[in-house]
Amino acid sequence: MKIFYLLFLTIAIATSASAQWRKVEQLPARDFYNIAYANGTLYAGGSNRVYTSINDGLTWDSSAIISADIPSVDDFIIFENNWFVGTYGSGVYKSANLGRSWQNITTGIDSYINEFCIFKGHLYASTDNGGVYQLAENKTSWRPFMNGFTWTTSSSIASNGALMVASGGANGSIFKYHESAGQWQEHLVKGQLAPGMNVSDIVSVNDTLYAATSAGVYSSTNGENWTNTGQLKNGHHVVMANLRQAIFAIVNYGLGDVTIYKKPKEAQPMQPWEIIEQHQNSFVYETAVSQKNLWQARLDGLYFRPLIEYGVTPPWDEPTPDIQFKIGKFFPNPTKQKFQVEIQVKEDITTSLFITNAAGQIVHYPFLQKPLKKGANLLTIDNPLPAGIYYVTIELEGKKYTRKLVVI
Template sequence: MKHINIFLSLIILIVFCTVDVHLSLSQWTQSNNGLGNSIVNSFAIKGNIIFAGAYGSGVFLTTNYGENWTQTTKIENEPLVSSLATNSNNIYAGTLWYGLYLSTDNGANWIQTSFSNASVYALAVNENSIFAANNSVYVSTNNGANWTLRGLTTSQVLSLAVNGNYIFAGTQNSGVFASSNNGMNWSQTSLDNETIYSIAINGSNIYAAAGPHLYLSTNNGINWSQTSLNYQHIISIAVSGTNLFAGSNTFGVYVSSNNGIDWTQRNDGLGNLNIEAFCIINNYIFAATNSHSVYRRPLNELLAIVPLTNVLPVSYSLSQNYPNPFNPVTKIRFDIAGSSVTQTFLTVYDLLGREVSVLVNQNLKPGTFEVDFNASNYPSGVFYYRLTAGDYSETKKMILVK
C-alpha cells in the first residue's frame, strides 16, 4: 500500500508540475482568423452572431464565438465603419463620411440609408427608434428611410446609450446630455465639461468614460461621482452583472466587481493595449483593439474576486469548495497571510491535469477572499483546484454533477 501511495503521489506531482508550463494559456487570445490585424472599433450582437466593424474593411461576423470571422459583402466606397447596432433583423453600420448603411440579411447586402454623406460616430436603438449621432442627434422610426433632427447641435456627439425612457448622449468637451422623451428635448447633466467617449448602463448605474476619469451616476445623470480609476485614458466600457470592464487607449483592460471602487488591470496575453470596444456573449468577453484585431477571453477568468473581511489571516489556507458536489457554480474561499502584496494564482484542472480555468491571477493584499467557479461549459466529473501564493501551494478536489 505504501508503494501504491508513493506511486500515486508521484503521478499527481508530475501532472501538476507539468501544468505549471500552461499557466500562461489562461489569458487573452487573439481571435482574428479571417480578420487579420484589422483595426476594429465596434461590436453588435444579433442572437448568437457577433458583428465587428473595421476601419476600411467593412463588417465581419462570427457564428462560433470568434473561432473564425467572415467578411460580409463589402459596403460601397469601403468606408471606415465607426459604429454598429442591431434591431430585430436589421443591422446598422455607421461610417465616417458616408453615412449609415442597413442590412436585413446578416450583411449579404447593404443599402445606404437616407442618412448619407456624413459621419456617424455612435448608434443606439430604443424599440422602433434608431438614433444616429454626429454633430447632433438624429432619429428614424422607419428603419432609416427618413431621419429627423433631434437637437444637440452645439457639440460633436461621440456616444449614445438607452435606459428605459432615457437616452444619454456623450459629447466632446460638454459632458453628458439626457432626454426622457425619445430625444425631443435634452438637458445637460451635472457632468458638463468632459469629453465622453463611451456610456454603459446596468440597471440604475450609468457609467461614463471621460478619458482621464470614469464616472458613475445612480440617478439618471442628476449627480455623478468619480470612480477610483483615474488618469488611465478610458475610452470604452462594458458591464456584466455586477462586473465592470474599462478599456484604455494606452493601458489595456481594467476590471471591477464593486461598481468602480476597486480595479485590477488584466492585460496578460494582450498584444495591443488600445481597447476600442467590448462585447460580452456566452461567457466570453471580446476586446476590439486598434491594430491587432480582436482578443477573446472566458469571462470568468476576468471576474474580480470578493474580499470577505478586513481581519488579517495568520496563515495561508485553501478551503473546500461549497457546495460540493456542485452544478454548475461553486464558491472557493482562501486566505492570504503576510504583511505585503502576494502574487496569487487559483487554477482549476481536470482529472488529467489539464488547465481548465484560471480564477485568480493577480497581486493580493493579505485577507480572506472568495471566488466563484462556473462550470456551465464543462461536463460532469472530478476537478482539482490549486492555490499558489508565494511559497504556499495547496490543492483540493471538487466534483461537478450535472
C-alpha cells in the same frame, strides 16, 4: 473615429496572469473597430464589411463589401430586422438581407457617425458634426433631433428604457431626453462646468447609465445626478465591462499600452481600482463578451480569451428571461437533402418556414402555418435545392429568425 468607447457586460471575474490573448487568424490582420454579441451571434466590424459567427468564434462568415470607399465600421446595430452600420466619413449603410447587399442611407444626416441607440421604437444616431439624428419613417433618410441639444458634436448616445442621454462636446456636458419633456435638457456630470472634460461614451446596464470621461467613470439612474465611481489613470481610449460581481476598465495609453482595472461591484464609489492585467503593442477599440469568451477589437485584428481563464464558468449573464420558444441548430448543416431543426414552444402555436437564395429570393416554402404542440417539436425539412448557400427564415408569433444553410 470615436476616442472613447464604453461597453458594459454581465459576468463574474478573477485574474489569471499566465493566460494569453488569442488572435482570430481566420480574419484579416487589420483594424477592427467594433465587436458586439447579440442573440447568440458575434458581429465584428472590419474596414469595409461585417463578420459574423454563430458558434462563439470557431468559424466566421463575411457580409458583402459595404463599400470600397468606407474607412471603417464604427458602430453596428440591428433595428427592425435590418442591419445598420455607422461609418466615419461615409454615413450610414443598411442591409435588409443579413449583409448580402447594402444601401447607403445618409440623406439628412452627418456622415461622421459615432453611435446608434434604440429608444421607444425609434433609431437614433450621435455624430461628430451634426449632433443627434432620428431615422425617418421611410427608414432610408434621417432628420435632426436637436430640440434643446446645443452642441454639434456628440460622441455617444444610450438609453435605459425610460430615458435617453447623449454626450455634449465639452465641459462635462450630457443631455437627457424624456418623452414627457419633449426636448433635451442639459446637465453636467460633475455638477458644474468642467473645462476640458469630455463625456466620451455612455452605456446602460439595467436601469443604470454609465459615462466614461477624461476624469473617471460616472453612474446615474436619472440622467441628471451623476456619481464618480473612482479615478482611473488618464488614458485616451477607455473600454469598460460591467460584470455580475465586478467592474472592469480597459484603458489605452498612446497606441500600445493597455491596462485592465477591476473593482468589486459593491465597492464604495471612490474605492481605488485594482490593476489586474497589463499588455503592450496593442490598441483596443472595443470589447464584448460572448458565451465563452472575452473579445477585443484591436488595431491589428480581433482577439479573444476564454472566460474560464478569468475564473468564469458560463453562462456568464444574468438569468434568461422567461422566453416563449427556443430554436435549435440545423442538422446536418451542410446538408445534401433533408435537414432537421428542433423548436421548443411553451404553448400550442403555428410556424411558417421559407428558404431564400443569396439574392434574397424565396426559393422554397416548406411550411405555411404549420401547427406546433407545446414542448419540443422536431421538424424535418425536405431540401430540393442545388448546391449553394441559402438562408432559412422561421416565423414565430410575428417574429422572424434567419439562419444560414449550406447545401452540398
